[in-house]
Amino acid sequence: MSKTITFIGNGNMALSIAKGLKSDYKIEVVGRSLEKLEKFEKELGVSIEKNLINNFNIENKTILFCVKPANVEEVGAKLKGKARVVFSVLAGTSLEKLRKNINSNAVVRTMPNLAASVKKSMTTLTGDAEFEQEAHAILGSIGSTRWLASEKEIDIATALAGSGPAYLALIAEALTDGAVKEGLKRDDAMAIMRGLFGGFGELIQGVHPALLKDGVMSPGGTTAAGYAALEEGNVRNSCINAINKAYEKATKL
Secondary structure: OOOEEEEEOOOHHHHHHHHHHOOOOEEEEEEOOHHHHHHHHHHHOOOOEEEEOOOEEOOOOEEEEOOOHHHHHHHHHOEEOOEOEEEEOOOOOOHHHHHHHOOEOOEEEEEOOHHHHHOOEEEEEEEOHHHHHHHHHHHHHHEEEEEOOOHHHHHHHHHHHHOHHHHHHHHHHHHHHHHHHOOOOHHHHHHHHHHHHHHHHHHOOOOOHHHHHHHHOOOOOHHHHHHHHHHHOOHHHHHHHHHHHHHHHHHHO
8 A cells, every 4th residue: 555645636625634644644735736735735734745737647646536526527637647546535426437537547436524634534435346445544544434335325425424514513503503592602602512512423323313312302301392393493304305405416516
């Protein structure tokens, strides 16, 4: 396994993953602007090898492909050589399209999320099976990984794990606003919400959500009253629809 990871693209996702990998791998970053690459290096906090995209040679390199899905053809045309393996983080971009536009011995689709920067990503993987273990090793540096059997499954997982932080952020903000509305100071509400999410993240690892809910909801209690309000607001169905719409969008990118 290569100890150098070459990032093609220098956006937020690339930075998040690089933060998780920088202690274990040498980081090389390829982009359009030297100024942006220098900013990437400063935010990452370690020295990186910086290269511009035009005619960049990917020969035998281990690539983390982090450009925007719409730019696959344009970026692929600027590369030369044949990569050892490409790990793509592009939502909704098929293995077939990646193979068509990037010359590589193997391709693996991965779907990390922004928790990669704190090594808590939930990253799903699929693609050339001979690189499954390497995919677990590299992406496992930034959190948990799970290999899925098909591209359809990774598109669904994109809607859940990839987009999920935005949904949970909405819930966190809304619950905090509710506490402020009832009279809790904003700083106190934020601190309590963060503690809630931290503890819940540990609890949910070993308890089914339904059992966790039942364990909190006593008859005629405060939780039951609040839970009923969530059901009245159709929150459950809205969450199901959010996954559906995000999955549909992933298949159309």
